[in-house]
Structure formats: structure tokens, C-alpha cells
Amino acid sequence: MSLAAMGRDGLQVEAVPLSVLAARFGTPCYVYSRAALTAAYAAYRDALQASGLLDRALICYAVKANSNLAILNLFARLGAGFDIVSGGELARVLAAGGRADQIVFSGVGKSRAEMRAALEAGIHCFNVESASELDQLSEVAGSVGRRAPVSLRVNPDVDAKTHPYISTGLKTAKFGVAFGEAFDLYRRAASLPHIAVKGIDCHIGSQLLDPAPAAEAADKVLALVDRLAAAGIALEHIDLGGGLGIQYQADEPAPAAADYLAPMLAKLAGRREKLIFEPGRSLVGNAGLLLTRVEVLKHGEAKHFAVVDAAMNDLMRPALYDAWHEIARVGADTAATGTTTPEAMTYEIVGPVCESGDFLGHDRQLALREGELLAILSAGAYGMAMASNYNSRPRAAEVMVDGQAMHLIRRREEITELFALESVLP
Numbered sequence: 001m002s003l004a005a006m007g008r009d010g011l012q013v014e015a016v017p018l019s020v021l022a023a024r025f026g027t028p029c030y031v032y033s034r035a036a037l038t039a040a041y042a043a044y045r046d047a048l049q050a051s052g053l054l055d056r057a058l059i060c061y062a063v064k065a066n067s068n069l070a071i072l073n074l075f076a077r078l079g080a081g082f083d084i085v086s087g088g089e090l091a092r093v094l095a096a097g098g099r100a101d102q103i104v105f106s107g108v109g110k111s112r113a114e115m116r117a118a119l120e121a122g123i124h125c126f127n128v129e130s131a132s133e134l135d136q137l138s139e140v141a142g143s144v145g146r147r148a149p150v151s152l153r154v155n156p157d158v159d160a161k162t163h164p165y166i167s168t169g170l171k172t173a174k175f176g177v178a179f180g181e182a183f184d185l186y187r188r189a190a191s192l193p194h195i196a197v198k199g200i201d202c203h204i205g206s207q208l209l210d211p212a213p214a215a216e217a218a219d220k221v222l223a224l225v226d227r228l229a230a231a232g233i234a235l236e237h238i239d240l241g242g243g244l245g246i247q248y249q250a251d252e253p254a255p256a257a258a259d260y261l262a263p264m265l266a267k268l269a270g271r272r273e274k275l276i277f278e279p280g281r282s283l284v285g286n287a288g289l290l291l292t293r294v295e296v297l298k299h300g301e302a303k304h305f306a307v308v309d310a311a312m313n314d315l316m317r318p319a320l321y322d323a324w325h326e327i328a329r330v331g332a333d334t335a336a337t338g339t340t341t342p343e344a345m346t347y348e349i350v351g352p353v354c355e356s357g358d359f360l361g362h363d364r365q366l367a368l369r370e371g372e373l374l375a376i377l378s379a380g381a382y383g384m385a386m387a388s389n390y391n392s393r394p395r396a397a398e399v400m401v402d403g404q405a406m407h408l409i410r411r412r413e414e415i416t417e418l419f420a421l422e423s424v425l426p
């Protein structure tokens with residue numbers, strides 16, 4: 001939440017005022033802080049170091065949270081591995097300089113082409129989510145003359161106590177292998193000629209604020225690892241997934257990475273397996289914001305609307321999950337019209353898209369002028385990654401601030417690019 005600090009020229013990220021970024025790159029625009037990204041990664045690394053587990057742990061950034069090449073490259077430089085869910089993400093990680101042998105591949109529906117690409121790249125492990133996937137992977141591996149390294153993603157049937165759309169560890173979820181079936185499936189995997197059993201994986205959901213469900217899942221996973229070892233199937237690594245939540249609202253009790261990991265790390269301390277974590281949101285969420293400009297203020301009979309130039313196609317989380325993002329005035333902005341101080345009102349902050357679901361915030365008490373800048377905070381995760389061209393809107397620019405430097409890491413799309421792949425009938 002605290003990415004932007006108030007400076008003499010209004011809100012700024014590191015040493016750069018947001019008004020300067022808006023003037024240079026336009027709006028809407030995603031802004032990230034290199035220092036904040038680095039600090040979020042360091043929180044995981046330091047927690048592992050303090051537990052004496054760093055030398056056998058791998059932090060695999062979950063690419064789907066934000067897949068910009070500059071962000072992937074920054075994490076690769078910091079030593080991170082990557083958790084991918086598609087062949088597209090594999091290509092991005094490799095293009096960004098990530099190491100193939102530090103990639104784990106999750107997802108319930110990997111295509112044969114994706115399996116082949118990942119085998120040829122030499123990834124660390126496939127997180128297999130069903131019996132059929134195991135058979136298909138074995139077949140594909142055989143056809144390219146390799147053995148596929150696998151973990152089974154087990155579903156521990158614990159309630160992550162998060163939004164139903166981002167809860168993945170219940171029996172009713174499409175994710176993972178049912179806990180009761182995992183043992184037999186491991187035995188089958190161990191018997192397949194083109195499969196090399198490497199580890200176990202579990203990921204119970206996202207935006208988790210309570211460490212207890214993840215610790216409960218870890219207990220179940222460890223019991224299964226021991227049972228497998230007793231049956232002669234020794235696993236090399238244990239992957240406990242991602243899911244740590246971030247603070248979106250001032251009163252939201254998001255734990256620090258060290259506190260969230262502590263109960264899990266305590267259980268892992270005396271063991272010999274390597275460890276993998278797959279954090280996404282907690283590495284990028286609070287290291288990014290969406291900068292937008294107020295187009296018009298519209299005072300309806302029942303509500304006041306601030307129509308801004310960002311919309312649900314730029315940041316889908318409010319429309320998709322009814323998610324709450326802090327929205328702050330940038331201030332000290334020369335483009336705003338009017339000289340008198342406006343009255344604070346309760347605004348609906350909405351975009352120009354033709355959907356009533358196109359809102360970025362409900363009931364925000366703000367004193368606004370047309371033309372002024374707003375910062376939508378905590379937008380680094382599942383923001384740009386979910387952006388679309390709905391309503392034929394070009395996707396926003398992305399900028400990374402590093403001290404006083406500003407780097408354009410994705411230029412704004414041009415309108416002609418939106419239909420460049422289309423053709424009319426002959």
C-alpha cells in the first residue's frame with residue numbers, strides 16, 4: 001500500500017513524482033518500483049536465511065502475477081526461479097534470462113506442445129495435476145527421448161479462507177490430485193519409464209492472510225512424503241506453493257513473509273529435502289500502482305461519479321473479484337482545472353468502458369478536480385497481467401522507477417496494433 005510517498009510535487013515513487021511520469025509517458029500507466037520489488041524478494045530470502053534453509057531453497061516467482069520481461073529479468077538477477085502456467089510464460093522467462101532448470105510448470109491443462117517445449121528447454125519440474133496428465137506427459141517425454149521430472153500437485157482439502165475464485169485447495173476445486181489418490185498415483189508415476197519422480201507440490205489459494213491453513217496443508221504434505229519414503233519413493237523436493245496475501249486496505253492484517261513462513265519453516269527445519277515456494281502477489285502486488293487521470297466529474301441524481309481514463313480492461317480485479325484498491329489523489333498537478341478547493345464527496349471511481357461492472361472503487365471520499373491524477377495502489381499483481389483490449393482500448397504503458405531513473409518497460413499499445421492481426425473477407 002505504501003509504495004507512493006508524499007513529496008513536494010505530490011505523490012512520488014522512489015525519487016520520481018507521479019506527475020512527471022504522467023507528463024512523460026501519459027495515462028493510464030502502470031508504475032513499478034525496483035526497490036520495492038527487490039525488498040519483497042529479500043523478505044523471502046531473509047526468512048529462509050534466518051531459518052538456515054536458504055541453501056536448499058528455491059523461490060520460484062509465479063509469473064502469472066505480472067509477466068513483464070523487466071520484472072522477470074529483475075527476479076532472475078536476484079536468483080529467483082519461476083513458476084509458470086503456460087508455454088507463453090516459459091518463452092517469457094527464457095527471453096528474460098531466467099534459467100530453465102529453475103522453472104516449475106503448474107497448471108491443470110498443459111497441452112502436448114507445451115509439455116514438449118518445456119522438456120526441450122530442460123525445466124526443473126512439471127507439477128502434474130491429474131492421472132491423465134501424467135500419462136500424456138510420459139508419452140510426450142517418450143516421443144522426444146527424455147524422462148520428465150515430476151511432482152504431483154496434491155490437493156490437501158484445506159480451506160484457505162480467501163475469495164472463492166482464488167481458493168484452490170478444497171476438494172471441490174479443479175486443481176491438483178485428490179489427497180486420497182496421491183499415494184497410488186505416485187506408485188504409478190514411479191513405474192512409468194519416461195517419468196522421473198522428483199517432488200511434491202501444493203498450492204491452496206491466493207491472498208491468504210492467515211498462516212494456519214498453509215501450515216495445515218504442509219503437515220498433510222509432509223505426512224505423505226514420509227509415507228512415500230517408507231514405500232521406497234524418496235522425494236527430492238517439497239514445493240509449498242505461493243499464496244501469501246498483501247495489504248490492500250489499511251486495516252488488513254497481511255503478515256510479513258517471515259511470519260507467514262515461520263510455521264512452515266519450523267516443520268521443514270530437520271528434513272533433508274529441497275524446498276520450493278511459488279510466491280506471486282506478495283512479490284509484486286505492493287510494488288506497483290496504476291496511474292490514471294480524472295476525465296470528467298459527473299454528478300448524478302443518486303451518485304457522484306469520477307470517470308477516469310483507466311478502466312476494467314486495465315485493472316480487472318475490482319470487476320472480477322469485487323477487489324478493493326486504495327485510490328489516492330496524486331496532488332500538486334498542474335493539469336487539473338479550477339482554482340478553488342473542491343468539496344470532498346463520495347465518488348464512484350469508474351472507467352469509460354460500457355459495462356456497469358466497470359468500476360475501480362466504490363464510495364470513495366475524495367475532493368476531486370477534473371484533469372487531476374489518481375494513483376490506484378497495490379496494482380502490481382494481477383493488474384497488467386489480466387489487462388485486455390476490451391472496448392478496443394490500447395493496453396497501458398508500464399514504467400519501472402529506479403531511484404531517479406524511469407525506464408519504459410512496455411510502451412503503450414497503438415490503436416492500429418489492436419486490429420493488425422485481423423483481415424476482412426476477400
Ligand SMILES: *Cc1c(COP(=O)(O)O)cnc(C)c1O
Nearest residue numbers: 062106206242243278279280281
Ligand atoms: C497463482 C499461483 C501461484 C501464486 O499465487 P500468489 O497468490 O500470487 O502468490 C503459485 N502457484 C500456483 C500453482 C499458482 O497457480
